[in-house]
Structure formats: structure tokens, C-alpha cells
Amino acid sequence: MAGSNPYPSDLQVSSDDRHYINNIVIKDDVKETEFREKLRASIAKKLKYLEENYDPFKEKYKDVYVGTGGIAMLYFHLANTYVLGDLPLRDKYLQKSLALVQDSLKVIKKCNIAFLHGPAGLYSIGAVAHRKLKHEAESQEYIHLLIDMFGNLVKKKPFPSELLYGHSGYLHSLLFVNHHIPGSIPDGLIKDLVTFILKAGKSAGASLMNCPLSYSWHSKYYIGGAHGMAGIACQLLQVNQDKNPELKPLLISFIEYIISVQKTNGNFPSSIESGHRDTLVQFCHGAPGVLPMLCLAKSHKLGVARLAEATESAADVTWTRGLLTKGHNLCHGVSGNAYAFLSLFRHTHDSKYLRQARAFAEWIMDREDTEGTPDNPFSLFEGLAGELYFLADMIDPMKSAFPCFEIPHN
Numbered sequence: 001m002a003g004s005n006p007y008p009s010d011l012q013v014s015s016d017d018r019h020y021i022n023n024i025v026i027k028d029d030v031k032e033t034e035f036r037e038k039l040r041a042s043i044a045k046k047l048k049y050l051e052e053n054y055d056p057f058k059e060k061y062k063d064v065y066v067g068t069g070g071i072a073m074l075y076f077h078l079a080n081t082y083v084l085g086d087l088p089l090r091d092k093y094l095q096k097s098l099a100l101v102q103d104s105l106k107v108i109k110k111c112n113i114a115f116l117h118g119p120a121g122l123y124s125i126g127a128v129a130h131r132k133l134k135h136e137a138e139s140q141e142y143i144h145l146l147i148d149m150f151g152n153l154v155k156k157k158p159f160p161s162e163l164l165y166g167h168s169g170y171l172h173s174l175l176f177v178n179h180h181i182p183g184s185i186p187d188g189l190i191k192d193l194v195t196f197i198l199k200a201g202k203s204a205g206a207s208l209m210n211c212p213l214s215y216s217w218h219s220k221y222y223i224g225g226a227h228g229m230a231g232i233a234c235q236l237l238q239v240n241q242d243k244n245p246e247l248k249p250l251l252i253s254f255i256e257y258i259i260s261v262q263k264t265n266g267n268f269p270s271s272i273e274s275g276h277r278d279t280l281v282q283f284c285h286g287a288p289g290v291l292p293m294l295c296l297a298k299s300h301k302l303g304v305a306r307l308a309e310a311t312e313s314a315a316d317v318t319w320t321r322g323l324l325t326k327g328h329n330l331c332h333g334v335s336g337n338a339y340a341f342l343s344l345f346r347h348t349h350d351s352k353y354l355r356q357a358r359a360f361a362e363w364i365m366d367r368e369d370t371e372g373t374p375d376n377p378f379s380l381f382e383g384l385a386g387e388l389y390f391l392a393d394m395i396d397p398m399k400s401a402f403p404c405f406e407i408p409h410n
Helices: 032-053 068-079 087-105 119-132 136-154 167-180 187-203 229-237 247-260 287-299 307-321 334-348 351-366 384-393
Strands: none
Touching (some): 032 384, 068 119, 087 119, 119 167, 136 167, 136 187, 167 229, 187 229, 229 287, 247 287, 247 307, 287 307, 287 334, 307 334, 334 351, 351 384
16 A cells, blocks of 8 residues: 555554454453453443444434444344343333334335345344333234235345345344244245245256356355355255255255365355455455354254365464454454354354454454444444444353344354
8 A cells, every 4th residue: 555554553464455464362361350341341432432423313324234224233232232131221222223223114215125225124123122122012013014025025026145135134034033032933934935045046056067056146156145155055054954854955065065165275255256366354255254154054964075174264264364454344344254253152162263252352442443434434234333243242152143144042
């Protein structure tokens, strides 16, 4: 970067300016109480800054990804993590979340189907927040609106299958609500949607050699979590496998294909078309967005070839190249990469990965975001709200889940 150095003087930057050189020495003697106190102090400081400098009701975007809906998701999450033991404050945060959901639904376009873009995510947050406040009628109303989207929109218009805008994003909405309110989503609806996603993948499957399912977005076969095949596989793996027996053989071959394009250094290309390029190590493109899917495949004991080797090398490259210069955000920042270690910890119980997640959390807490001013600096996926979401999940790592991507285990 000629003429200027925007990075802190005490840090070395990679030759392509994409990540800081990771010289972190892992601490084996982390004092749990001190770490939690530091977490809570950092969350309080950052939340205060967000609330004093950002008015979500004046936000032009209303979706969960970069708009008001993402702040609703944050307050919902904080109610269930950061202030869980304080019932009045928990209810206050749930009410804040609902106010933002209702504001967003007044103007958001109803033509999109995914959790992150469109009303599905808002219906989902609203349904669960109302249920936690014991507003049964209001909760049911949002659930009915979410379910009705399948017949009124999903089946009637062409959509991609990827997470951000497509069928797997709608599937995540159903899984999210069904997790928090068991039995609220009919098994038949989930089965019909899974069949819909598999049919789309099979019809395009011949496009990629040795791959039974294939999915493209804007004429490219993406691999990662946001637009790619790993994101779709991740949602399918979170469906009840016993109630959808046709999934297992297809998922095995599908995941083995994704593993087959992994690079020797452990990273994954952004797309099949990107060839030998190896530049992105972030949730939306690269190993961090593939790792949660690999972890789920391990937990399901699918018998996927080379799974352990692929997982370990993907974890290694995320650690080595995961301190991104783009900032602390979820989509293409340090918080999003840290979630890969939380996934690994939950599924393996290996404390190594918890220590790595904590190291990334310390990095975030000890340094101001250095990416400059992003387009949506307070948002869930590109800004401060996502950073807060991750730090709150560090309070109880075994119950953590990448927002709008993973379903919590608790």
C-alpha cells in the first residue's frame, strides 16, 4: 500500500495486506473469572458506544444482514447471554428486539425469502422473542407468517439455494424457530423444503464432475459459507437426519466433493472458477465458513473420506491467516473467523480450539477496529453488532453459534 501505512506500528502485515502475521502465544493459564470480567466490561463499553452513536430506527436498511433487523438479532442474543440472569433487563432487551422487528417489517421488501435478507429472519426473531415474553398469540402470528412464505413465495418464484438470498436461508429460519419453540414448524414443511433444495442441486449436479449436487450463484459455483455449497450443506446437516433419510448418501458425496477442492495449505477457493487463487480466509469465502459444516459432518458420523485431515488443515490456516486487516466483523473479519474455533471446540471438546477462540477475542478487545469506516459500521455482519454478538457468545462457548448460520446446541 504505497504512501501510507494504516496498520498499527507494532504489527506485521502479510505481503498481500489481507491479514496480520499471527504471533500470538496461546495462554494455558487463562484465569476464567478475569477473562469473563474483561468480556463483560468490553461488551458494556462497546454496547454503550453503539447506543450513543447509532439510531437503528433511522437506518435505511431493514434486513438482518446489515440493517435494523441485525440490531434486533443482537438484542435478542444479549437477552439470552449477557443479561440472562437479570430477568427485568432480559425482558427489556427482548422488548427492544421486538420494537426493531416491528419497525423493520413496516418497510422491508417481502419478495426475499432468506433469514438475512427479507422478512423471514424478522418473523423468526419476533416469534421467539414473543414466546420468551409469554406473548403466545403474537408468537403464533409470526410463525404462521413464516410458514406461509413457503406456499406464497418460495414455491412460486425462482430463487437460488445459497444462504444469503436463497432456499437454505429460508431453511435456517425454520430451523431457528423450531429449535427455540420445538414442534412449531411442521416436519412435513421442512421435508418439502429439503426436497426442494435437493431437487435444485440434482438438476444442476451434472455440471460438476463427481458431485451429486451442485449449486451456482450468479453463474459461479461458490464454495464458502455465505454464497456457496458449504453454507447449503451446513443447513442440510442441521435438519433432523432420521426424518430425512434421503439426505445422508447425498451429503456424503457432496461433502467429499467440497473437500476435494481444498488447497494443500488447508484453505478453500472462493469458487470453482477461481482456480489456483488463494487470497480469502474469512467466513463468506474460505476455510472459516467451511469449518462449521465439516464439524457437523463429524458429529453425524457420516463416514466422509478425509474429513479429519481436511478439518485440521482448515483450522490451521484459519489460525495462521485469520487476523484479518478488514476489521473485527463477522462476514470478513476476526469475529467471523473466531467462530470457526468455537465450532471446533463444541464438536470436539478440544480445549486447544477454545484457547484459540479466546486469543482472537483478546485481540478484538485489546485493539480498536482498524478497517477504517465500513459501509455499515454498526451492522450485524459488517460492523460492531457482530463483534458484540461474538463477545457475548464467549461468555458460554458451549452454547455459542454463528448467527444466522448455526443452530445453538442448548
